[in-house]
Amino acid sequence: MANYEVHEYDVLVVGAGGAGLRAAIEASSMGVTVGLVCKSLLGKAHTVMAEGGVAAALANVDEQDGWETHFCDTMNGGKMMNNWRMAQLHAQEAPDRVRELERWGAVFDRTKDGKILQRAFGGHKWKRLCHVGDRTGLEMIRTLQDRGVHQGITVYMECAITRLLKDGNKVSGAFGYFREDGRYVLFKAKAIVLATGGVGKSFPVTSNSWEYTGDGHALAYDAGAQLIDMEFVQFHPTGMVWPPGVRGILVTEGVRGEGGILRNSKGERFMFKYLPEATRNDYAETEEEAKIWVDAAIRGEKTQARRPPELSTRDNVARSIYLEVKAGRGSPHGGVFLDISYQDPDRVKKKLPSMYHQFKELADVDITQQPMEVGPTMHYIMGGVRVDADTAESQVPGLFAAGEVSGGMHGGNRLGGNSLSDLIVFGRRAGAGAAEYAKKHTAAPSIVDDQIKAAIDEMEAPFNRKDGKNPYELQRKMHEIMSTYVGIFREENDLKKGISLLEALKEEIKQVSISGTKTYNPGWHMCRDLRNMIICSEAIARSALSRTESRGAHSRLDYTETDPEQQKSNTAIFQDGDSMKLEKTPTPVMPEELKKLFVKKEPANA
Amino acid sequence: MNQSKTSGAPAELGATSRNDAWWVEPALVATGFTLFIIYATWRALVDYQFQEWGPYLSPFFSPKITLPGWQWSPAILILWMPAGFRATCYYYRKAYYRAYFMDPPACAVGHFGGEKYCGETTFPLVLQNLHRYFLYLAIVVVGFLWWDAFSSLFYNGSFHLGLGSLVLFGNCIFLSFYTFGCHAFRHLVGGRLDCFSCTSGAKTQFKLWNIVTKLNEHHMLWAWVSLCSVGFADFYVRQLAAGVWTDIPFIGS
Amino acid sequence: MREAVMKVFRGTDSGSGEFKTYKVPIEEGMVVLDAIHYIQGYLDPELAVRWNCKAAKCGSCSAEVNGHPALMCKSRMDHFPEGQEITVEPIKTFPLVKDLVTDVSWNYEVNKKIPAFKPSENADWTFMQEDIERVQEFRKCIECFLCQNVCHVLRDHDRKDVFYGPRFFVRMAGLEMHPLDTENRAGILKDQAGLGYCNITKCCTEVCPEEIHITDNAIIPLKERVVDEFYDPVAKLFKTIFGKKK
Structure with missing residues (x-):
């Protein structure tokens, strides 16, 4: 058996984005030993790409705001599929978590009276997104990173976890390798927090970085946890579509929050006609009204005008763009036009600096002069590891999950800005939950040698197979399958075809091979990542097939209506022997006092 | 080309994978400085009989200083101040460390010399930290030059405006842009504060700091323009004094 | 189809490493990191490169392109004269790990x-x-x-x-x-x-x-x-x- 190094911690956090860092900080402040593992360098996690802001009902700009409204917006945005308790905790705790970031050194944009400035975003009733220009994620990760570093958390960079180890039914450690030299490592741990982010790399057009190979989803699945709501994959409405090299790169919702207008090739402001009946009253009826709202927002004043239709929820805007393009009213490169150029150029550059540079440098487009071309790009998965709302613990004792890898918080569709707040609210709760758990279970974790041997064999295998499959070729195949059969609009036959192709691909992945050494060998890393991606791809496809309705981010061509009956159950995926099983589990029912918030037109504090 | 040195193997002078004309900038800077230094030294030490003509006093010799027993060029008493200001200026430091010391000659290009590098931590370069004192002196000198420029308008008891006055005023403007865009000045007027809004004094300083920042953003430009203008102003007066050319009067005579 | 000639540093040791030449088809708007990914995906899966977002937000893909320190995801291929070889090397101030990856x-x-x-x-x-x-x-x-x-x-x-x-x-x-x-x-x-x-x-x-x-x-x-x-x-x-x- 190959050599491996061993480290032992009370709590091991896998992933060093917003959720992982916040979890590590919390656990370490509770006096347990904490190790933090990340697949990239510290501070490079996908959180840096979050742009528009972090949602928290601070009511600095719109004083009518409060946690109740935030909660209702989140549940409505999630089409009532959310775990209500998570949505409640999230709405209640986000303001404190944001203030805490500021006390740790984050420097948010300010209102005229020196408070944290908040901007409008899709699906949020009030201006709620605390932001730093359009680089809020960077601000957050740097703040947490420095806080963590100064708190003395040990960080293992460029280290990938390939297996969770168990002692009986509970978690006892994690096995992985260092990308730099391929050496193996065993972390013994009483509790493990998964904070590995999402699954975007299963799709060809995505705003996600290479790390998003669904590692945490797959690790939890392998360890016996359930994955819920996997059919809900968010396509962000505005990704770049041209030139080809940048396809999928995110264009922040902040552009629309600052007044960006969507038009088709005929110059029509098409979002007016796609507003769902249920929320139509929250949006402007005419271009004039929308303009009054935008002008007031720019001046920092109040207005009776309602917000522009571009600020509808992401699922709706993405679908609308898709339909416009399909109807032949798209832009030259298969998107639609997003225009902010009617505003003062200096203001655009100040509020959206990275968008300005991104388009200028990568697409030769000056967004202060011309419209952008945008189209949907795979952005986020609402589904993930089923966790307890208060402690973030999964059904596997000792295994916790926070951030995108966890499921339930966002239901059928996530609102922009709720992701960053999710990270800090549930990152903290997972860290605390794990630390409590580790304190209760004082016995040292015991490791079964067979599990280590299996983990090592799995990693060695691609080197030993001669003339096997090229990992990059298999990833291209997976991209092809996912974009053709499991895209933004779904249909039974497509999904069935997709699943059978994925099953065939799964067999091919078992034949993957690589040559060379273990020293920083990305082909070798891909061999392992493929296995995670295929698990997530299959889970998405199977869950999508099982939901015979259209709801939130899940749109079926053969079931275009929302079926109230299906709100009552979540889709759960779990491993049964060698095969993937699916069952419907009841959606948690919210208590009466929360239900009341939805009955009244305005929540109590409005 | 094939070397990918890592971790501290000192590169040879000029070693680089850059395939653009990286040497053009340091070469131009070195040439420009050298020409100015030769001219200024010659004027200050050799050619100093031509100091003023009519209403115009050359900036190299302003203010007029008479020291008992001083038999050398008066420029020596004056020029060390602006020379010191420029020598310790943050822009000039960059320029001559690159062009003369070649440490480094350009970005990602191997440097000159391999001795233990001390930067500005030891004598004499640690004295660069006294830049602000040269700033104080330079401000005094610029004050005199403004005085000279205004004085040139009133010659022999009547208003007079000639090309020479415009040259002197132009020079004063450029020198002021350079002097008041100085990094040390930017620090002193407000940059040293951590909070710009906390007191009413701080708010005033913030306004000043903003103006200085605007000038400071083009400090390199003003450094070169004012170097040329001061050289030209001196040359213009010298040529008048030497009778090579005559002034062009617009008003008065 | 237009092709770019990429000279990419390969090796785990600055002394014995060498430049390998690859031909990469050019797409409109392509950046150097796209070319490196093409090499990985089609010509040489072992080529080591550190990258994350490919959107100039994470700062992972630092390298020296034609001797200029730059992010590969921000270095547009069409900014180089057509037909000219494009040299890609690791940054030089930190110890080399492999190919374009250094230990920072x-x-x-x-x-x-x-x-x-x-x-x-x-x-x-x-x-x-x-x-x-x-x-x-x-x-x-x-x-x-x-x-x-x-x-x-x-x-x-x-x-x-x-x-x-x-x-x-x-x-x-x-x-x-x-x-x-x-x-x-x-x-x-x-x-x-x-x-x-x-x-x-x-x-x-x-x-x-x-x-x-x-x-x-x-x-x-x-x-x-x-x-x-x-x-x-x-x-x-x-x-x-x-x-x-x-």
Whole structure:
């Protein structure tokens, strides 16, 4: 058996984005030993790409705001599929978590009276997104990173976890390798927090970085946890579509929050006609009204005008763009036009600096002069590891999950800005939950040698197979399958075809091979990542097939209506022997006092 | 080309994978400085009989200083101040460390010399930290030059405006842009504060700091323009004094 | 189809490594990182490169393209003359791991030594936009370490023993100029961080992909603060009489 190094911690956090860092900080402040593992360098996690802001009902700009409204917006945005308790905790705790970031050194944009400035975003009733220009994620990760570093958390960079180890039914450690030299490592741990982010790399057009190979989803699945709501994959409405090299790169919702207008090739402001009946009253009826709202927002004043239709929820805007393009009213490169150029150029550059540079440098487009071309790009998965709302613990004792890898918080569709707040609210709760758990279970974790041997064999295998499959070729195949059969609009036959192709691909992945050494060998890393991606791809496809309705981010061509009956159950995926099983589990029912918030037109504090 | 040195193997002078004309900038800077230094030294030490003509006093010799027993060029008493200001200026430091010391000659290009590098931590370069004192002196000198420029308008008891006055005023403007865009000045007027809004004094300083920042953003430009203008102003007066050319009067005579 | 000729450094050791030439089809708007990915995906799956977002937000894909320190995801292929070979090498100031990947862990060690943000205890946490505009510029840093790579104090003189490098002056400037921070880092800047080793030759500013004015807005203002504290007798006297700000 190959050599491996061993480290032992009370709590091991896998992933060093917003959720992982916040979890590590919390656990370490509770006096347990904490190790933090990340697949990239510290501070490079996908959180840096979050742009528009972090949602928290601070009511600095719109004083009518409060946690109740935030909660209702989140549940409505999630089409009532959310775990209500998570949505409640999230709405209640986000303001404190944001203030805490500021006390740790984050420097948010300010209102005229020196408070944290908040901007409008899709699906949020009030201006709620605390932001730093359009680089809020960077601000957050740097703040947490420095806080963590100064708190003395040990960080293992460029280290990938390939297996969770168990002692009986509970978690006892994690096995992985260092990308730099391929050496193996065993972390013994009483509790493990998964904070590995999402699954975007299963799709060809995505705003996600290479790390998003669904590692945490797959690790939890392998360890016996359930994955819920996997059919809900968010396509962000505005990704770049041209030139080809940048396809999928995110264009922040902040552009629309600052007044960006969507038009088709005929110059029509098409979002007016796609507003769902249920929320139509929250949006402007005419271009004039929308303009009054935008002008007031720019001046920092109040207005009776309602917000522009571009600020509808992401699922709706993405679908609308898709339909416009399909109807032949798209832009030259298969998107639609997003225009902010009617505003003062200096203001655009100040509020959206990275968008300005991104388009200028990568697409030769000056967004202060011309419209952008945008189209949907795979952005986020609402589904993930089923966790307890208060402690973030999964059904596997000792295994916790926070951030995108966890499921339930966002239901059928996530609102922009709720992701960053999710990270800090549930990152903290997972860290605390794990630390409590580790304190209760004082016995040292015991490791079964067979599990280590299996983990090592799995990693060695691609080197030993001669003339096997090229990992990059298999990833291209997976991209092809996912974009053709499991895209933004779904249909039974497509999904069935997709699943059978994925099953065939799964067999091919078992034949993957690589040559060379273990020293920083990305082909070798891909061999392992493929296995995670295929698990997530299959889970998405199977869950999508099982939901015979259209709801939130899940749109079926053969079931275009929302079926109230299906709100009552979540889709759960779990491993049964060698095969993937699916069952419907009841959606948690919210208590009466929360239900009341939805009955009244305005929540109590409005 | 094939070397990918890592971790501290000192590169040879000029070693680089850059395939653009990286040497053009340091070469131009070195040439420009050298020409100015030769001219200024010659004027200050050799050619100093031509100091003023009519209403115009050359900036190299302003203010007029008479020291008992001083038999050398008066420029020596004056020029060390602006020379010191420029020598310790943050822009000039960059320029001559690159062009003369070649440490480094350009970005990602191997440097000159391999001795233990001390930067500005030891004598004499640690004295660069006294830049602000040269700033104080330079401000005094610029004050005199403004005085000279205004004085040139009133010659022999009547208003007079000639090309020479415009040259002197132009020079004063450029020198002021350079002097008041100085990094040390930017620090002193407000940059040293951590909070710009906390007191009413701080708010005033913030306004000043903003103006200085605007000038400071083009400090390199003003450094070169004012170097040329001061050289030209001196040359213009010298040529008048030497009778090579005559002034062009617009008003008065 | 148009092709680009890429000369890419390959190897785990700077002595024995060599440049390999690859032909890559050109698409419109392609960047150097796309070409590297093409090589990985179709020609050589072992080619090592560090990258994350491919959108110039994470600062992972630092390299030297035709000798210029740059982010590969921001280096447009059509900015190079057609037909000209494009050379891609790892950054040179840090130890080579393999191909385009270097070991930048030294930077993370340096970061730990910087005294953390220490807000005043009775702060009411209101401050104005103009108070933090300077700080926000510094916080744009994506830690690509291109400034650390190009800085000759580290690159040519290898003074990692006495010098923190531009990235960390930027970080310290962000802390020092924070309206609520109470820590004084002037002594550390002068001694441990080696601010005096910087001879303001500005290459850090030239290569910064975030266009942070590292020299003018961070390093020089810090140098002036160090002057206040250690070199300017008048300022020192003033401080002794009127008391320290912090």
